[in-house]
Amino acid sequence: MSTSDLLALRIRQLMKKPDDIAQAASLLKKTRFRSKEIFERCYERRLRREVYKPGDLVLVCNKAVEQSADRKHHLRYLGPFQVVRQTKGGSYVVSELDGAIWRQGVVAFRLLPFISREQVEELNWMDEDEDDEDEEDLEDVDWNEDEISSSSSTDEDQEEDL
Structure with a gap:
């Protein structure tokens, strides 16, 4: 790489720096608010006074x-x-x-x-x-004794099958 190519790369990097900083700041802000919401949700009972x-x-x-x-x-x-x-x-x-x-x-x-x-x-x-x-x-509640006895007999039948 020549010196002019290196200078051109460095100039592009410096021109992108404000955009990169803004993007990093917005990402940091978003993750901090998300972390705050998670913390408040987890410790909701302790934080409430x-x-x-x-x-x-x-x-x-x-x-x-x-x-x-x-x-x-x-x-x-x-x-x-x-x-x-x-x-x-x-x-x-x-x-x-x-x-x-x-x-x-x-x-x-x-x-x-x-x-x-x-x-x-x-x-x-x-x-x-x-x-x-x-x-x-x-x-x-209307309790039907026939249904209760039939359900208990089916349980007994199932135990016999085992």
Whole structure:
């Protein structure tokens, strides 16, 4: 190859450089957004955070226990506490039930909603109502004993064939 051919190749490469950079940037942008969508889909439950309103009762994760060796023997959550407000950074200011405010804020991922016994009983009543509806649906079914006995006899016949 002559020097003029090498210079011509280099000039073509330099002329293509902005197009190549734009193409690489668009490909990078597309793959990053695709990766972000996949991440959000996989970790959807972990990324979703509840927003607690002032007055809500919450439990606070006991961080000191989580890092200790004998964590099985201690309470993992402290509380219940009452949410006072949410700060600009997203953490929460909580107070004891008697109104004494904690000195430090609590990050959102360390909070769990407090479910009182009354709420648990209400949930149990709702589950029992659904079970009763299922039983009523079964009572409405017309059970034909001949079909049931014939299906059981075919099962016995199949076992004999084996």
